[in-house]
Amino acid sequence: EAQVTQNPRYLITVTGKKLTVTCSQNMNHEYMSWYRQDPGLGLRQIYYSMNVEVTDKGDVPEGYKVSRKEKRNFPLILESPSPNQTSLYFCASSLRGREQYFGPGTRLTVT
């Protein structure tokens, strides 16, 4: 089944403790993105990647890192999480960029 998977689905952590949210797609898509979703603010793009080793900042990249070492994986790294990064995170992939397939989401709480 064609899908985007994210792990973990739920995470509660403390300020400053480094964490990684993994994202994997099995559709051989070139493009991958990370978004955060907050009430009333819609989805805001954090980072996106056009291909292996090619990444670029979205609208809210501060406090996040990404890497794209393999086509199928696009992990999101929070080196020192803060409470304002409490949010619902979505990973997405796309063949040509615009029609994006989203994962199920990761709900992160930073205390």
Place this chain on the structure above:
Amino acid sequence: GESVGLHLPTLSVQEGDNSIINCAYSNSASDYFIWYKQESGKGPQFIIDIRSNMDKRQGQRVTVLLNKTVKHLSLQIAATQPGDSAVYFCAENPAYSSASKIIFGSGTRLSIRP
């Protein structure tokens, strides 16, 4: 349409009627416009897109209209069904940017009355 603040605009429609969800976009140079549907507890799902050189595009039970003069986008859903209950987002892909750079609006919640 686009929301300001913390509350999503809500559209309530009788089952079987047509729904029209509106969106105002800000970037007149955007190249592509996309509609996504997000059901409760799930990630957004692509519905339909339209290129800036088109005025109208039809899909299965959905039609997207683009009015570049007033920077307005609408999604029409024919014969609305209970499964159409969701939050609908319009999104744009700015021209001269990567196809992967997508800017989302803040969404409209569609609820269906039986």
